[in-house]
Amino acid sequence: MKTIYEVQQLLKRFGTFIYTGDRIGDLELMEEELRELNGYGIIDQKEYTAALMVIRGELRKERQK
Template structure:
């Protein structure tokens, strides 16, 4: 995984599609869903950690705190 799109594809694989119209809100919901998949052991730790990092970087970029 390298992009937010890649994280979306992982979530979509498990039936989760997130679009609320608020980009930061979408990213935060994606982060929560990624955690749920990891906590139920649907995804591996490496996939979870990489996805979380990608989402956090994008949230920071959008908020201008990078």
């Protein structure tokens, strides 16, 4: 998993669509959703870690702007 699009597709598989119009807000909500999915054991640790790294990288880029 290397892009936000791939993270969105992962979340979509579980019925989660996130779009608020605020890029940073969207990324934070995606991170929260991933934590919940991981906490319930719905996604495996490898998917969770990969998606989390992508989101954190994007958050870092957005906050540097």
